[in-house]
Amino acid sequence: MRILLVEDDPEVTRFVAKGLRESGHVVDSADNARDGLFLAASESYDVIVLDRMLPGGMDGVRLVETLRATGCRVPVLFLSALAQVDERVRGLKAGGDDYLTKPFAFAELLARLEALGRRSRGEAPVTRLAAGDLEMDLLARTVRRAGQVIELKPREFRLLEVLLRHAGQVVTRTMLLEAVWDYHFDPQTNVIDVHVSRLRQKVDRGFAYPLIHTVRNAGYMLRAEG
């Protein structure tokens, strides 16, 4: 993916850009909103990472508003030290697609960026998802593995759907909590792990190879090949 990083802190820029390049992405960066806007408008990116507060009179929210006004639909992820819910809502209202609070784990940022980048490729609405020998029919709400029907509760179905939609990508616990339960808080106990392990019982137990993998210090990944 081609990623534009607009961030005024050189250390964060260096760390994020390095990490993204190591993950195989192409990264351009700008340290102020003016340059960021110029790059975003003149080049073509898959996703933009934007600091919420930027020097020089124009902040991240204004940048996104300007960008959206020109008809540019590139997904934008806000990176901000402003953790308050109101700030988050403001960022998303201005046209941002996701909001990540500093300090953040790099794995979380990467997972969210890859999810956003995929969305931007403009897939047609799918009715069927598959990975390896696992098939999910979104219309009939049925799941089969190796031809065998797997009974899932609604939340389990949704959980598996999110993992399948991001097959091959890391999905973090907070991403799951947001996507499956629509909660924006951090439960003190890792309830998500329990749900995933339950899902595993149904989806992986007794089959040739596991599909749901735990990624240390990051989250989970659904992957067809061992």
Added chain:
Amino acid sequence: MRDERPAGEAPWRIVRSIGFRIAALHAALMALSAGTLVAVLWWNTAGYLDRQVERGLRADIAEFAAHHRAGGLAAVAGAIESRLADDVDNESLFLLLDPRGAKRAGNLEAWPAFLAPDAEVGEGRLIRDGVETTVRLRGLAFADGARVLAGRDVGARRQLQALVADAVFYGLVLAVVLAASGGVLVAQVLARRTAPLLATAAAIGQGELGRRVPLSGNDDEFDRLAQSFNAMLDRIAGLMEGVRQVSNAIAHDLRTPIARTRAGLEEVLRGAREAEDLKAGIERGIEELDRVIGLFQALLRIAEIEAGARRSAFAPFDLAATVEDVAALYEPLAEGKAIRLQTAVPPSLVLVGDRDLVAQAVANLLDNAIKFTPQGGLVRLAVSVAEPWAEVSVTDSGPGMPEELRARATERFFRAEACRSAPGFGLGLALVEAVAQVHGGRLDLGPGPGGLGLMAVLRLGGLGGGSEV
């Protein structure tokens, strides 16, 4: 703060005092009312006498003029003689002069010196029966050159007027003096009663935070002021104590994981030989730091909720569905500990509030309940309406909580000694209470049915379309 003004300014302080101002206003009002009274009195007494004399004199002159037209000087002389004969009080004075200036009738010997020959009216002193007295006179010159004079002895009236004037003057002076001394007294009383308040405020300003205003025991306005002042000080002291506890707790709960992380990283730096060990050590460090970040976020979130900033996110939502949702989220966790999670939730209960916050509060309560309930226990989650509140109750079959701990359980960082080892920051219930408060409700902790376990009841306002918003 000390008063550094020189002593020479002391009188001005009295003038500026509220007591003095009240007294001065009081004195002015008193003088005004006394003055009005005196004016009315004067008009009705001394003024009345003057007007009476004047009317009599005019009547006399008119009478004499009529007699002169009818019967000439002789008729006037006759009238004067008869008037003098009738004058019992010996107050009236008359004089009739013929055209040549000779006396024809009357009890005056000559035209008085203070009155011009053709004057119409005048007042002056003259000797009568060997006594000097004040008289008021009215004269009339006839066409033939004859002149008549009518008058009254007003000496007694003038003396009475002087007496009234004196009384009025001394009365006014006395009133002003009384008002002024009353004012000084009021000022002194005010100063004496406010002194303890000022002294206490000054002492607190200098850091003696334990000082309180002594009460006089009169239960008057000043006592009530002192009481509310003391209540305010107690509240501030309570808040300060809370802040102190929180900062102590932050120092402890934040420093401990940071110290542990630092020590761990140092150990890795010194001791790790293999890349694998190094990696594992750094991962442990990151985990510890994530805990610190989580703690920070929990604290900030409580502060954010308490600041009420989130009311902007208030909207109608289905409390029943939200609670069911959270129960479903925690159900596997309970199952993992063989805990039965029973729910008694109505099909729908619409509430105006912040769904995400309520979900987090219920999640915290459930989390606690599951954490403290032993294997094979029971956790009950119920939603009900008890006007004006919607209630979410979480009852567990755990060890419960002694009463003295319950009161402190919602304090930030409070963790019972017995569960220091359990995971968590001691912020869960503090957050639940903050959520309750922002929804106009509260959190109550008590023993479960039969005195066993713990029952947490989260009461939320906002039923029936959000009178709370």
